[in-house]
């Protein structure tokens with residue numbers, strides 16, 4: 001059950017297991033995107049606070065610390081304890097997420113369930129991280145140890161605040177790293193609450209630190225820091241490039257990125273149930289209000305079913321109920337802020353101007369809150385801005401194609417490569433598409449299924465490295481090789 005006005009319990013920085021004000025004393029406003037009201041004020045971290053958090057994390061990472069000397073199986077118990085507490089407070093946390101982010105309550109609950117699944121999945125890895133023994137030339141044997149990378153900076157966006165946290169805390173904690181996390185300045189509340197739960201679960205001082213603040217100050221302080229060993233970033237490609245530069249200019253810290261996308265979903269005329277295909281494509285781009293790096297924002301439909309597909313997509317978009325995320329009848333909430341709403345409306349204008357056919361939506365709803373009516377464009381062509389740039393809003397562009405070869409080439413003609421989808425009943429077509437497309441994830445007859453067990457990440461400018469699955473864990477591990485001489489005689 002949703003809590004309509006969840007009490008805001010934590011608004012300060014979380015450093016070394018304590019909530020503390022920013023050194024500067026500064027605070028920033030957190031806005032409710034449904035009403036534009038101020039929810040609360042949160043302490044604003046800058047470089048000094050990041051330094052404090054890094055020092056706490058570094059101390060917690062010392063080889064003799066409680067965290068480093070703890071059995072790996074005990075780390076798993078702490079992670080499960082954290083999940084038990086999230087489950088205990090799930091309604092509260094989901095309500096907080098809906099208040100802060102604007103996503104409808106049912107979706108927030110879903111995010112929380114995935115958060116728990118992800119952390120539990122990684123808890124299972126803690127005592128299963130193993131090296132190998134290697135027979136090498138001469139009288140030697142090598143063995144490898146997998147060790148935690150160290151102090152990790154984690155910078156996350158606002159679209160899935162609690163789930164992005166889980167994608168990053170999960171593997172970092174399983175590996176044995178210590179964390180300095182900067183949540184988005186637009187949605188810091190769930191991360192602060194989870195920080196409090198981590199203390200309650202019993203994580204030692206300094207293992208988890210959360211420093212809300214702005215990108216160019218707190219975010220840059222993380223990516224430039226000389227005592228952070230790795231930074232994991234999720235956000236825009238433009239900021240990803242800045243983080244990479246800062247990593248290179250400072251201490252060549254490791255970087256992993258999950259960045260933007262312009263993901264294609266391709267519907268062949270042998271898709272089977274057309275309504276199901278329409279539903280998959282609609283959800284692929286409209287879920288989370290389109291504020292999703294993997295959003296299926298280019299929908300390619302084979303010519304013989306194109307007109308019918310457009311008709312049914314419009315009907316489906318028109319059925320969406322836009323409104324208060326706490327209202328059970330709502331199926332879509334507001335965008336995150338005015339900047340995002342204006343940007344999406346500008347893209348819609350550009351679609352109209354460049355000759356796409358606006359089938360429905362295309363406008364803001366009301367004058368309070370950042371609501372945009374779900375929008376469908378048909379007759380979209382590859383060179384239009386709406387087919388090239390990431391919109392991050394509820395805007396579906398439907399393009400027409402005739403052949404497999406043509407659609408693979410067109411789908412690949414982008415600087416991005418995060419995700420893709422294909423809908424067909426022909427396994428050969430699905431496999432051919434999956435082989436030809438340049439994207440980190442390919443979903444066949446489904447879309448945006450990010451399970452904790454399966455890695456996700458981007459080709460090209462959509463990212464580096466992987467999150468989730470064993471591949472995600474690997475990004476938080478160093479390989480140490482120990483080579484031993486075997487005596488030739490006693």
Ligand code: ADP
Nearest residue numbers: 156157183184214215216219220235236239242
């Ligand atoms: P989005 O478009 O999803 O808001 P951004 O890339 O702007 O993505 O933001 C994602 C995260 O990156 C946020 O936590 C934001 O504060 C942070 N960020 C923004 N600018 C910088 C920067 N120059 N250095 C480091 N982090 C930044």
